[in-house]
Amino acid sequence: MMMGIPDKTSDYLSPEYWNERFKTEEAYEWLGSYENFAPLIRDYLSESPGPPPQSVLVVGNGNSTMGQSVAQDARVAGGGPAACCITDISPVVVAKSRDRSRGGLSSSVSWAVCDMLRMPYRDSSFDLIVEKGAMDVLEVDGGRDPWNPNPLSLQRMHRWLSEAHRTLADSGVLISISFAQPHFRRLLYDAEGYTWIVETESYTTASAGGASDGRVADGGEEGSSSFWEYYVYYARKGGRSPLSRHQREGGAITEGCKEDCTHEILDSEDFLLHIGVDD
Template sequence: MPELIRRIKPSTAMENQNSNPETNSVGPPSALTYLDPHYWDERFSSEEHYEWFKDYSHFQHLIKSNIKTSSSVLELGCGNSQLCEELYKDGIVDITCIDLSSVAVEKMQSRLLSKGYKEIKVVQADMLDLPFDSESFDVVIEKGTMDVLFVDAGDPWNPRPETVSKVVATLDGVHRVLKPDGIFISITFGQPHFRRPLFNDPKFTWSMEYNTFGDGFHYFFYILRKGKRCNEEKEDEKCSDPSISLYQDELEGEDYLFRTRIDDDED
């Protein structure tokens, strides 16, 4: 497996300011610590719950608009998030979660069983090499997990080839395991001008649209619909971006440094 990919997340100097009472964060000394697999095993050993990019209540309306209760769902990088539990409470019971950390997987399995959520499956797996048959899921969802691939990307306008290769490998796997009319949902800080060139690689048949959520600062909720790609000549008409505001100051928890990392890289 690529040595850099193991539950890496954007970092911040503000981690200890998270007010979630269920959180016992093991804050790293620097962003590069997120590239160390041992950090994540250690963190998940002591931390019970942490939510990246807002909790479910902030984008629940978008989930309900795009996922049917009958859908089979794959969550990439579950960590110790409550996303799968919230989906389950909303009636979506065919859920498979993966994470590369064995500690995260074991603790998630125990937590779900203790709450009686026996239908949710949790599997140790690499998002770069998904161990599932083609066309297995109606929905693939990730919340902050793909942002891991950009921690060491360099120039965000021209990311390192190694970064692009990993992102495309992840998207290849997602596209493969989605059913012909399946959707990929990506919840991220990544702005459209950075994500669009990757999502719109010619090998993929999905369309791309997005919504934003958050009070002030915007988080992005991308929806990629397999088999629905716009024709190039109609791209401007049917795939235009909504108007958004990008430069507010609603920043919290470990989201902070990823928001400011572009400026830091230029120093």
Template sequence: MAAKSTTASTDLSVLPEDNTAYGTKEYWQQRYMQEDASTFDWFKTYKDLEPLLSKHIGSKDVRILMLGCGNSTLSSDMYDDGYQNIINVDYSDVVIEQMRQRTQQQSGMTWEVMDVRALDLGDGSVDVAIDKGTLDALMCDKGDVWEPSAEMCENVAREVNEVDRVLIAGGKFIWITFGQPHFRRRHLERPSWELQIERLNDGGFDYFVYIATKKQAAPPTH
């Protein structure tokens, strides 16, 4: 059975007292055990994102990596719309097993326990990588948003560098976030890709979509 495409209301008991908990595996393990059969989507659902994803992904035959998939409905809804080669990764074995069970009939998808900062995937093995809220969780920090801590920057850089590594030339990293460019852009800039930013307005609240396209390798010189 496919995962439900409705978004569960937030149970306030699963919210942390300190937002830095969003960056810890322990918090998510406990939360997913509490939520069990629930689904939850940060920021946007596939219905909201479909025009943008269709524009930037193009072919539905591409191999998609869903980073920090959690119990979002995004992958399941994309699968039902024809994107059937999706690898979902999360460092919570609890949620990975839950999602495997819920999507048994969606046989083209795989669910793997994996840390987005150390992906067990080959170089150039993915066409598109999507992050919807995972980097934001890593960015929950006690420091000043203008001067984030070195530890936070390192964690974010590890994920972004891993995405850069596993993307094919011409592949795309798509990050959906509420983070404004003057806070977020610096974490994505790499000489290996071209970065563009789109804005989604939702009744006065802006979301941002960062699209990094990996450059083709330069031809060898003689």
């Protein structure tokens, strides 16, 4: 059973909304399943200098299986990380995820209730931070259009990136799975104050009617299939991206792609998370 779409997209920012939703919803994979993008992050990490990550934080895991998959992936989490913590802002889903995985994962894996904007971790705590769609939720009240973002949304996005940057160890990596296209999202990563080098890859998912969980989207026909492109952002702490030429004043985007770069319509909920959707 799945909770209905809220009346206002800003409700996605409320822990109460997620608590109620997770009481009845058992699973939902935003932006595709782990295996859709796992080969990309395995290759990225295996080609990176240094040992595999030994301390891992999964942020905003929800009722996805991604956190458990990351913890069990020897090519991502070092074959048995010293610590892999799976978190979400909803106490309901954290408890359900922990109970569902009890006995099936290493004792080094833990769960915690965590607000991604105010993380209770010390500086330089993690070698790897992974999130899928959680950063996108911070933009649901994005503003009139992508070129005129809501200042409050920008503040939230930078609060999150600042927390990720703070808690990453030197040479640590933030991996963000998103439907936000690079000409918008890179403006955030490349802002002054962050010392990381950002790379981007993309992957596609195929689904009936365009829904990432196999549902038929509004207007779709049973048996039809659609392909959707999503993006993987890698931000490795310890340098500045050679392409970080974007200028920002007072938190506003002042430069970027000026053509129509919006996505096609996604499934009913992914579309509501589209950058630029406002109440």
